[in-house]
Amino acid sequence: MGRSPAAGDAGAAAGGPGAERSTQDLLALARAGDGAAFRALVDPYRHELQVHCYRILGSVQDAEDLLQETLLAAWRAIDGYQERASVRTWLYRIATNRCLNALRAGARRPPAYATYQPEVPLPEPSHRGPEPSWLEPYPDALWEGIADQVPGPEARYEARESVSLAFLAALQQLPPRQRAVLVLRDVLGFRTAEVARILDTTQDAVTGALKRARGTLAEELPGADRDGAPLPGSPRERRIVAEFVRAFEAGDVDAVVALLADDASLSMPPLPLEYRGRDAVRHFLATVALRTGQRHVLIPTRANGQPAFGCYLRDPRTPIRHAHGVLVLGLSGDRITAVTRFLDNALLARFGLPRSLRP
Structure with a gap:
């Protein structure tokens, strides 16, 4: 052909x-x-x-x-x-x-991830996953048209919710076949019979896999109201983001923590480590991310329908600011519920951002 x-x-x-x-x-x-x-x-x-x-x-x-x-x-x-x-x-x-x-x-398995070495010893996490997380951020510029599509009548999740980092992180905890069944049924809205044909299996098998997948997601997903996040670009979102940028770039741990929800979490994919709760996040910021002498510059972008930043670390010896991963915020109401820093600097290129900033 x-x-x-x-x-x-x-x-x-x-x-x-x-x-x-x-x-x-x-x-x-x-x-x-x-x-x-x-x-x-x-x-x-x-x-x-x-x-x-x-x-x-x-x-x-x-x-x-x-x-x-x-x-x-x-x-x-x-x-x-x-x-x-x-x-x-x-x-x-x-x-x-x-x-x-x-x-x-x-x-x-991206080989560069497996060799990551932190700059300083990391504090003991409040939660440790069973294996590295290979989840990466998805630039909003690549999925804007998808966000407005109406899923099938059987779907349980809106398009924006189904690409959020919280949803995707929970999805990655499912076995592959359950993951596929849940996406086809609850995200895309395919009927059970259609999913069975797609996966070359029986409708009973699809129903069973879907039940198990839904049970796991109910445990993994945050219990907050799905509609609690401020609308993208809304005054509320802009205010929270501006306050976070000011506090983070100034290295002000207390000001960052003041923006967090009580059950906020901080994670760094692919490391299977998570710091949950204000105290755990505060300790991490004070001893690692915003420790004495660490100053960052944040360049705004968007990922997975959420506020995000190209993160750059100031070099005290030169005016050059070096890439320090991609930072994504999860929001609910007036608070930050999740801070996710993706460690792979190569991800910056997907957001149209450079590997270093020069004056």
Whole structure:
């Protein structure tokens, strides 16, 4: 069938914009080897498929890789597509099973993470996870269109909630198959029968996996009101963020802690460590992040629908400010409920931020 359009091949001309052709026309052309027609067929779903892979895998780079694998597999299998389900459902079937194969293979382990060494000894955490967290932040600029989509009628979560760090961190605690079932049912709103076809299993198996997944999420997710976070860009959010920036850049531990909820947490993926409660967070800030001589510059951005910052550490010997990870805030009401610092400086590039700041 010719070269894959996912690899950048222009393919044969589809005879005009895909929107002017029916799905049947595009399918016929794609089956005849027309790469442009294939792209017109799958491009409406490209963005949401990437977010789907991100939800299951927790990594932006892995999601992009699996999206490309999905499109390549779809291109190769287009002749075998029997139209028993919509094109969208067919693509979700391929993407979901590719993600599950990747999780089973255990190849998703960024080597740079495993060698991270903290600058100073870390205090004993109040909570320690069983293994490193490979969750990465997702730039808002990549998912803005998805946030406005209406999920299926069976969905339990709004699009913005289902990409929040709290939700995704809880999702990563599920076994892969339960993770996929919950995302397909409760996030995307596929019916039980559709999920069973996507995963090539029975409806009873889907129902059982969903029940177990929901039970785990009920324990992992914070008990706060889902609608408690201020709206993005609202005056309330801007005020909280401005106060946090002033306090953090000044190294004022007390002022930062004053902004925290009583049950606030601080974590540093991929380290499986979490500091829960004001006292634990205060001790960490005073002895590690904002210890004497540590001064930061925060450059605002957004990740996972939440306020975020490129974090840079001032070098007392030079005017250069060096990258110090990505910081993401979780908010509820007038308080900060979570501070998450992602340690991998390479993530800054995904937010269009440099590795260092110069005057």
